[in-house]
Amino acid sequence: MVRKRLLRLLNRTMPMTAAFVAGADVPLKRRLKRAERARQFRALGLVLPLLAFLLFTFVVPLAGMIWKSVDDWEVPQAMPQTVAALEHWNGQGLPDEAAFAALAADVRAAYDAGTLAVAAKRLNYIVNGYRTTLLATGRKLKEQPAPGTAKETLIALNPAWGERESWTAIKSASGPVTSYYLLAAVDLTRNADGAIVHAPADQSIYREVFMRTFEIGFGVTALCLILGFPVAYLLANLPTGRSNLLMIFVLLPFWTSLLVRTCAWIVILQSEGIVNGSLEWLGIIDEPMRLIYNRFGVYMAMTHVLLPFMILPLYSVMRGISPAYMRAAASLGAPPTTAFLRIYLPQTIPGIGAGCLLVFILAIGYYITPALVGGAADQMISSFIAFYTTETVNWGLASALGAVLLLSTLVLALVYGKLALGRQTTGGLKN
Amino acid sequence: MDGGMIATTETLVRFSGVQKTYDGEHLVVKSLDLDIRKGEFLTLLGPSGSGKTTTLMMLAGFEVPTHGDIFIGDRPIKNTPPHKRDIGMVFQNYALFPHLTIEENVAFPLSVRGVPKAEVKERVKAALDMIKLGNLASRHPGQLSGGQQQRVALARALVFNPALVLMDEPLGALDKRLREHMQLEIKRLHETMGLTVVYVTHDQGEALTMSDRIAVFNDGIVQQIDRPDALYERPVNSFVANFIGENNVLSGVVENIEQGWARVTLDAGGSVVAQAVNIGGAGNRTSLSLRPERVAIETGDSGDSSMNRLPATLTDLIYLGDHTLAVLSTPANPEFMVKLPAGSYAGLAPGQDVYIAFRPEDCRALDPV
Numbered sequence: 105m106v107r108k109r110l111l112r113l114l115n116r117t118m119p120m121t122a123a124f125v126a127g128a129d130v131p132l133k134r135r136l137k138r139a140e141r142a143r144q145f146r147a148l149g150l151v152l153p154l155l156a157f158l159l160f161t162f163v164v165p166l167a168g169m170i171w172k173s174v175d176d177w178e179v180p181q182a183m184p185q186t187v188a189a190l191e192h193w194n195g196q197g198l199p200d201e202a203a204f205a206a207l208a209a210d211v212r213a214a215y216d217a218g219t220l221a222v223a224a225k226r227l228n229y230i231v232n233g234y235r236t237t238l239l240a241t242g243r244k245l246k247e248q249p250a251p252g253t254a255k256e257t258l259i260a261l262n263p264a265w266g267e268r269e270s271w272t273a274i275k276s277a278s279g280p281v282t283s284y285y286l287l288a289a290v291d292l293t294r295n296a297d298g299a300i301v302h303a304p305a306d307q308s309i310y311r312e313v314f315m316r317t318f319e320i321g322f323g324v325t326a327l328c329l330i331l332g333f334p335v336a337y338l339l340a341n342l343p344t345g346r347s348n349l350l351m352i353f354v355l356l357p358f359w360t361s362l363l364v365r366t367c368a369w370i371v372i373l374q375s376e377g378i379v380n381g382s383l384e385w386l387g388i389i390d391e392p393m394r395l396i397y398n399r400f401g402v403y404m405a406m407t408h409v410l411l412p413f414m415i416l417p418l419y420s421v422m423r424g425i426s427p428a429y430m431r432a433a434a435s436l437g438a439p440p441t442t443a444f445l446r447i448y449l450p451q452t453i454p455g456i457g458a459g460c461l462l463v464f465i466l467a468i469g470y471y472i473t474p475a476l477v478g479g480a481a482d483q484m485i486s487s488f489i490a491f492y493t494t495e496t497v498n499w500g501l502a503s504a505l506g507a508v509l510l511l512s513t514l515v516l517a518l519v520y521g522k523l524a525l526g527r528q529t530t531g532g533l534k535n
Numbered sequence: 536m537d538g539g540m541i542a543t544t545e546t547l548v549r550f551s552g553v554q555k556t557y558d559g560e561h562l563v564v565k566s567l568d569l570d571i572r573k574g575e576f577l578t579l580l581g582p583s584g585s586g587k588t589t590t591l592m593m594l595a596g597f598e599v600p601t602h603g604d605i606f607i608g609d610r611p612i613k614n615t616p617p618h619k620r621d622i623g624m625v626f627q628n629y630a631l632f633p634h635l636t637i638e639e640n641v642a643f644p645l646s647v648r649g650v651p652k653a654e655v656k657e658r659v660k661a662a663l664d665m666i667k668l669g670n671l672a673s674r675h676p677g678q679l680s681g682g683q684q685q686r687v688a689l690a691r692a693l694v695f696n697p698a699l700v701l702m703d704e705p706l707g708a709l710d711k712r713l714r715e716h717m718q719l720e721i722k723r724l725h726e727t728m729g730l731t732v733v734y735v736t737h738d739q740g741e742a743l744t745m746s747d748r749i750a751v752f753n754d755g756i757v758q759q760i761d762r763p764d765a766l767y768e769r770p771v772n773s774f775v776a777n778f779i780g781e782n783n784v785l786s787g788v789v790e791n792i793e794q795g796w797a798r799v800t801l802d803a804g805g806s807v808v809a810q811a812v813n814i815g816g817a818g819n820r821t822s823l824s825l826r827p828e829r830v831a832i833e834t835g836d837s838g839d840s841s842m843n844r845l846p847a848t849l850t851d852l853i854y855l856g857d858h859t860l861a862v863l864s865t866p867a868n869p870e871f872m873v874k875l876p877a878g879s880y881a882g883l884a885p886g887q888d889v890y891i892a893f894r895p896e897d898c899r900a901l902d903p904v
Contacts, residue, residue: 431597432630434617436644437695443618446643450634 166510173286173503176279182223183210187278190271195297199271204254207265207274208245215242229284229498230273237264272296285504290314310488310505317484318512320402321468325414327407328463329456332414336455339415340422354415362409366476369405370396373477401477409473410466414459421455454524461520465513485509547573547699547731548594552603555589563589565755567603571699571733576725578734578742581752582778588703590752591735595701596620607698618647623692625702629684631676637663637687638672644695662690665724682713689724702734706741718744739779743767751775767826772813773901776824781874783830784904785823785867789814797900799823803866807843809898820903828874829897832861832883833890842892847871849887852880863891 180187185206193199214220220242221235228235241262249257258265276284276294287293287300291308295301302308335354339347357365372378373395380392395401425448433443471486485505492502548571555564564586571577579587592598594605596617604611612620623644631640641662645655663669666686676684685705692700702721706714722745725732736742742749743763750760751774759766759775770776777784787801789811797811799821807823814821833844851862859880861873871891883889 426628426630428626428628428630429632431595431617432624432626432632433643434597435595435620435622435624435701436647436691437618437621438643438647439616439618442647446647447632451632 169503170507170510171503172499173289173507174281174283175500176226176277176282176284178223178226179274179277180279182214182217182219183207183274186210186274190275190278193271193275195268195272195275198255198266198268201252201255203271204258204265205249205251208249208254208258211238211242212245212248215245226277227273229288229501230277231269233264234270234273237262237270241265269296272298282500285500286507288501289504289508310485313483313485313488314508314512316482317468317486317509320399320406320470320474320482320484321464323403324406324410324467325460325464327403328411328414329460331407332411332418332459333452333456336415336418336422339419340425341427351419354412357409357412362472363476365409366405366473369401369408369477373401373404396477397479399478399482402474402482405473405477406467406470410463413462413466417458417462418452418455421452421458425451457520457524461516464516468509468513545573546570547607548733549606550590550594550603551606553590553593553600553605554602555586555593555598556601562601562755564593564600567757569750569757569760571731572748573731574729575747576722576730576732576734576745578736578746578749579752580736580739580742580749580778582737585752586755587735587737587750587752591701591703591733594699594733595622595624621695621697621699623695623697623700625685625688625692625700625705627704627707629676629688629705631684631687631691633676636673636675637668637679640676640687641691641694644691648695658694662694665693666690666720681709682717685709685717686720689721693724693728693730698731700730700732702732704736705734706736706738714741721745743779751778753778769812770824770899770901773822773824773904776899776901777904781827781872783825783827783868783871785825786903787821787823787867789817789819789821789900791817796895797821799900801845801867805845805867807845807898808895809843809900810896812899813901821900822902822904824899824901825893825897827860827872828858830871830873830891830893832863832873832875833892834882834887836890837892839892842894843898844890844892847889847891849883849885849889851885852883863889865891 183206186203189203189206190199193203211220214223220238224235224238227238241258244261245258255265264270276282276298284294288303288307289310291303291311292300293303293307339350339354342350370377374380375392375394377395379395380389383389384392395404429447429451430443433447434440438446468484469486470484471490474482474484475487486509489502489505489509492498492505548569550567550569553564553567554562556562563584567586567590569590579590581587589598593600596612596615600613604613606612607620631637632643635643638659641659642655645658650658659672660669663672666689668683668686668690671679671683676687679687688705692702705721706717709717718741721732721734724730725745734742734745743766746763748760748762749766751758751766753774759771761769766775766779770779773784776782785799785801785807787799787807790798790800790806792798792811792814795811797809797814798806799809800806809821809823832847832849836844845865845867847863847865849861850864853860853862857877859875859877861875861880861883863871863873865871873891
């Protein structure tokens, strides 16, 4: 009896002891992780639909766009033999007879298949007039030249084949990836030797357009800050009832379409518009001022559209700043201006940062507003991206311009993140 | 009970006929005449909405009196902006500037006054040493505990040697133990630095502990301004008697008044002699005020005719360590409290019929509640 009971006792305690010892072997951190795993899986399950949505609507198109900015498929597809033949050509002088023969075969095949035009368009980006050369060659080359005569036949058909640039162009466009579009997006190109040089002056416009885009972005951001800060301050310091009412006016622009708001500015600012009409009627001006289809109109309309994006983050930060701080500053002897500059303003910096970042990033991507109320010299980078995607179907360059814009936005966001993080680690921002 | 520092009789601040209304209909401060003496610790005590905080805000300059004026010395300050008043203030939630370090917070009042940098450094160090937080100078307020933030707020309000220091319920957010500790620390600073302090609180224990004088506010009026012991022992009206400490109320009608002694017939029957304090003449209604520790419980008639004596039934005995609280039911007051010194309740049991006995000088006849 006693032995039986002892055994039972032993059986009961043994596994417990073993489990306890086993538990002690596993580090506490890993045990915690194990315990938390189920919760993490559930959390992941909840965000999964959003992640999937983001993947297909954001990450995949973005990756596709970036890939398009370096993808070089036209020439390898239309002229595979030439690309292969030129693989070992050192780029000096003219390539050998085999390359000419391959070119002749490729041109004939591609001409018949109808893919030559695509490659011709791609090569035309590198050497102006290449399109004509290639298509004319395709049209005139009725049959494959006899072995050994490909070189002289082709040069006889079109003297361009006797120039090195025609061949370096094919070699540089022979894929699978190219830096051509990205370089072009910042006004650079490769010469026949493959060195990076400035693009010819007549093609160098993008740096200026990027500078203009950033200039308008900064200008609009500054205007929004100057106009939005006092409004946000007023909203944050009014009693809730009245501030809610005023907030509706701030948000009102969100309820109308961007296009309608922009067109409203045309009505107001045009030569026969309300502003000019009133000023003329008052006798202040004799002839209409030019208020639209120039930079002034762009600043005006864009600031109006983007102002809420500045006011809202500022307001939310200011709302959290207790009026006791300004009172404390006054009781400690600070005149109102000093108290504002040294106590209030520094506490609004997170709001200023968020608002400026938001407005700037939105502003540099603007397309419709500058297109409608700006002049030719006020078009921003987006309108060039739109031009290349819809007018000339140059996806490579459009993607490259987009990629450069994305990169500059990312850099800004990173700088902001760094600044915001830096503030956080220096200590509690709020009590 | 008396404050440690004997305040001088020299007046530092004078409120003269001050009124304040926010809505133009209701006076938050009805008519305030108040002298604050140099070097004293004056507490404004009252329930919320009594006008005490508004009074403090008018003194600090954040609110403008609707009528009357406030003088510092002989100088009227109605039109002086807060930053020119030279008044240090400690706020309810400390209002330490969250983006500045402790050192920068304390240096702020000096640097806005254009004090030379070297001197600022020296005085800030001295101030932080005074509150024993010199080692936390480079921290931000968010990294400090409530009690530490409170001390920094004190140091910041004192570092520029203001003529007057205002404190608006500065200990409200602290737990009980820390609050008691800070009460002593503030009192110590007051005494060692010879400060004039105006302190707002709704906690009467805090007021009694710290103050030289207490002004009891209710309904926009100062009900009584006196030393803590006088407020407790000799309240001038029923509000003060009920607001400060425990109080037993017996209601009745004044029969006659003779040489300061009033004979009062209680509504529930019986008659007692009380000190006539605030009753007008014979025939008026009155509320008698009796402190629980000034009442004895007698099991039989002791025959002492100088005492008032009323029959009562003991309903409960609550042991509270240093004393025992007896709850009695009398015809005049169904919840009459008596504080018995520790160990003196032998022989008493709930349900017992007893007498409550008290001297006429411990019973004050005040205005009817």
